[in-house]
Amino acid sequence: MRLFADTLCGLRADGTAAAGKDAWRSEAESCFVVPSDAGLRPSLSLTDILGGQDTLLQAYADERSAAGFPAEADAIRKIEAFLLQHAGDLALDDPDRKRVLDFVYPVV
Amino acid sequence: MTHGKYVLGVSALFHDSAAALVCGREVIAAAQEERFTRVKGDWAFPRNAIDYCLGQLPPGAQLDALAYYENPRMKIDRIFQNAIANAPGGAPLFPPALRTLQTLNRDLPGLLLGILGDAGRIRFCEHHRSHAASAYYPSPFEECAVLVVDGVGEWSTTSIWSGRDRQLRLEAELAFPNSLGLLYSAFTQYCGFKVNSGEYKLMGLAPFGRPIFRKRILQELIDLKPDGSFALNMNYFGFHKGLSSINPLFGYLFGVQARHPNEPMTQHFMDVAASIQSATNEVMCGLAAWAMRATGSKHLVMAGGVALNCVANSEIIRHTEGLESVWIQPAAGDAGGALGAALAVAQELESAPAGASHPFPKTRDDMQGAYLGPEYGTEDMRSALEQSGLAFETFPDESGLMAEVARRLADGDVVGNFHGRMEFGPRALGNRSILADPRPAGTLNRVNRKIKFREGWRPFAPVVLAEHADHYFEGPNDSPYMLLVSDIREAFRGKTKLAAARATGTSSPGQLQALVTSDFPAITHVDFSSRLQTVSETSTARIRKILEAFYLASGCPILLNTSFNVRGEPIICTPAEAIDCFLNTNMDVLVLGNYLVCRSAQGSWVEDRIGKVKFRAD
Numbered sequence: 001m002r003l004f005a006d007t008l009c010g011l012r013a014d015g016t017a018a019a020g021k022d023a024w025r026s027e028a029e030s031c032f033v034v035p036s037d038a039g040l041r042p043s044l045s046l047t048d049i050l051g052g053q054d055t056l057l058q059a060y061a062d063e064r065s066a067a068g069f070p071a072e073a074d075a076i077r078k079i080e081a082f083l084l085q086h087a088g089d090l091a092l093d094d095p096d097r098k099r100v101l102d103f104v105y106p107v108v
Numbered sequence: 109m110t111h112g113k114y115v116l117g118v119s120a121l122f123h124d125s126a127a128a129l130v131c132g133r134e135v136i137a138a139a140q141e142e143r144f145t146r147v148k149g150d151w152a153f154p155r156n157a158i159d160y161c162l163g164q165l166p167p168g169a170q171l172d173a174l175a176y177y178e179n180p181r182m183k184i185d186r187i188f189q190n191a192i193a194n195a196p197g198g199a200p201l202f203p204p205a206l207r208t209l210q211t212l213n214r215d216l217p218g219l220l221l222g223i224l225g226d227a228g229r230i231r232f233c234e235h236h237r238s239h240a241a242s243a244y245y246p247s248p249f250e251e252c253a254v255l256v257v258d259g260v261g262e263w264s265t266t267s268i269w270s271g272r273d274r275q276l277r278l279e280a281e282l283a284f285p286n287s288l289g290l291l292y293s294a295f296t297q298y299c300g301f302k303v304n305s306g307e308y309k310l311m312g313l314a315p316f317g318r319p320i321f322r323k324r325i326l327q328e329l330i331d332l333k334p335d336g337s338f339a340l341n342m343n344y345f346g347f348h349k350g351l352s353s354i355n356p357l358f359g360y361l362f363g364v365q366a367r368h369p370n371e372p373m374t375q376h377f378m379d380v381a382a383s384i385q386s387a388t389n390e391v392m393c394g395l396a397a398w399a400m401r402a403t404g405s406k407h408l409v410m411a412g413g414v415a416l417n418c419v420a421n422s423e424i425i426r427h428t429e430g431l432e433s434v435w436i437q438p439a440a441g442d443a444g445g446a447l448g449a450a451l452a453v454a455q456e457l458e459s460a461p462a463g464a465s466h467p468f469p470k471t472r473d474d475m476q477g478a479y480l481g482p483e484y485g486t487e488d489m490r491s492a493l494e495q496s497g498l499a500f501e502t503f504p505d506e507s508g509l510m511a512e513v514a515r516r517l518a519d520g521d522v523v524g525n526f527h528g529r530m531e532f533g534p535r536a537l538g539n540r541s542i543l544a545d546p547r548p549a550g551t552l553n554r555v556n557r558k559i560k561f562r563e564g565w566r567p568f569a570p571v572v573l574a575e576h577a578d579h580y581f582e583g584p585n586d587s588p589y590m591l592l593v594s595d596i597r598e599a600f601r602g603k604t605k606l607a608a609a610r611a612t613g614t615s616s617p618g619q620l621q622a623l624v625t626s627d628f629p630a631i632t633h634v635d636f637s638s639r640l641q642t643v644s645e646t647s648t649a650r651i652r653k654i655l656e657a658f659y660l661a662s663g664c665p666i667l668l669n670t671s672f673n674v675r676g677e678p679i680i681c682t683p684a685e686a687i688d689c690f691l692n693t694n695m696d697v698l699v700l701g702n703y704l705v706c707r708s709a710q711g712s713w714v715e716d717r718i719g720k721v722k723f724r725a726d
Contacts, residue, residue: 031337043231
């Protein structure tokens with residue numbers, strides 16, 4: 001099982017192998033990241049975060065597009081279209097899944 | 109003189125929703141939604157808590173702003189980027205992710221606009237800034253280091269801030285998935301407890317175990333740096349791509365697969381609990397030390413769910429060089445984010461320049477003992493009692509009532525006390541508390557089994573007159589919000605230590621707890637630690653008066669204090685809920701304001717009710 005953990009789990013999605021057993025460790029002296037802009041600024045208004053759009057997903061799609069990720073922006077718009085059409089399908093009515101969710105907590 | 113701005117803070121839709129109302133720097137009201145809906149940890153939009161808070165606005169006053177405790181666009185970014193990074197393996201997380209996107213995208217703005225219909229006055233405060241504000245602004249300190257540690261909000265999981273002149277400056281942070289809160293939750297699940305609610309049980313289990321897996325955790329699961337920062341080895345976790353916090357490799361790492369909640373507790377899981385607690389202590393001490401260095405402060409304030417880990421908190425006090433004082437937000441979890449967001453936005457709206465005419469130095473914090481929730485009048489209580497059909501006595505003189513309550517406590521009665529404003533945060537601090545004499549040997553089992561309907565091994569917390577705390581407890585013992593642990597002094601310990609108890613061959617937590625005793629067995633753990641609440645001489649809360657009367661009657665300045673509820677339910681809020689809890693348990697006495705209800709004075713119908721209601725596991 002350690003072999004599985006160290007080797008197979010180290011494979012990246014693109015098929016290249018990770019650096020090795022301790023690839024998850026870094027040589028850096030610190031894991032702290034540079035504080036994000038959001039942490040440095042005060043609160044934002046709803047007007048601000050909507051950025052002139054009607055919904056947050058549209059605003060986020062604009063943000064990704066402006067950041068140079070048009071494919072992500074397209075995906076976000078598709079997700080929003082899906083959510084508009086299928087919002088009712090997302091209801092949590094499967095009892096087995098409900099039972100699972102009573103015990104664990106999805107990090108979303 | 110102008111008054112501060114009225115700001116309503118809201119935390120919602122993920123866990124433990126809450127609302128808080130502030131006026132400038134003054135905290136007016138705060139409450140968790142679960143107390144109104146009776147759904148433990150309720151994450152729904154907190155309509156009831158909001159209504160309660162808005163009801164506390166003075167006549168004619170209007171809200172200046174509504175502050176939400178997160179930035180939903182940043183949260184969408186984390187959910188979306190995590191889904192990309194883990195596709196297609198993260199497919200099990202897609203349905204809840206889509207539900208969350210739906211909630212954030214459409215529902216949340218509509219819900220907030222329904223409270224305050226002006227998009228310009230609805231403000232969003234980043235999750236960790238909300239926590240940091242909840243720790244800094246109500247604290248007694250003008251300048252301090254601020255440490256926030258939790259599961260995750262938007263991206264940040266750990267953050268260190270500098271608080272000075274009523275401004276917060278972010279110094280450093282760790283980002284998802286590197287999260288101490290999620291690491292601790294992974295072990296919570298592994299040991300068979302519910303994620304996001306059973307973490308306190310894991311902490312309570314730890315003293316039964318030996319930290320024999322500590323090294324393995326620090327070698328295989330977490331890359332801990334000298335400055336307290338860390339990275340997780342995601343090969344063993346599941347929370348980034350599925351519903352489970354851990355994957356099967358996690359069990360292989362420890363040689364035993366995860367415990368089912370209904371399986372008996374074994375030494376292995378107690379050892380695992382001790383090990384993750386030890387590792388957590390080390391991480392928290394590292395973070396605290398770095399926070400002190402980075403800010404140059406001698407004061408530390410904390411918030412975030414991990415700041416509810418009172419064992420780690422006390423380790424910080426014991427081991428952080430140069431640390432002079434610590435203050436921890438009593439509602440350190442996400443409920444407190446509502447208060448922090450409100451205070452942060454109120455600060456932004458203040459017309460005075462930063463640092464001008466602030467009221468420091470304060471002699472105490474601004475949390476008013478955390479008694480920030482609803483209170484009920486004499487008529488409400490009398491009406492509830494009359495409707496219940498219970499026989500009750502009225503005490504017009506409070507001192508007479510206190511003497512009677514103290515006498516009954518000293519006689520071994522278990523007393524439910526309902527008085528004044530409900531506490532904000534997870535702890536009952538006297539106003540919604542069940543109290544008992546901690547000295548008799550049978551109290552622990554009786555309160556666990558007959559009143560709380562929970563595992564018999566779990567010890568209770570002591571509440572003690574602050575001026576006597578040092579006589580009985582060693583270690584940190586200034587703990588008004590029950591957020592530190594201290595050890596009972598040697599003079600009050602029994603002869604049998606944990607190692608000797610284990611040598612008898614038992615590994616049952618209940619049997620170990622019975623073997624390792626003290627003069628106060630109901631409130632001491634097997635390592636002689638206690639989760640202490642101290643009540644100072646300046647406190648005006650009724651719990652102070654009860655303690656004084658009990659001390660006068662018995663010579664003991666300590667009581668057992670546990671939350672007024674039964675297993676799986678939120679702490680009670682109303683007089684009717686207090687009466688229900690009394691009726692459904694074996695509580696001997698109910699004190700409702702100035703009314704006293706004794707089980708012994710009731711008809712047989714009261715006895716017949718016990719056991720009819722089944723309670724959910726917690």
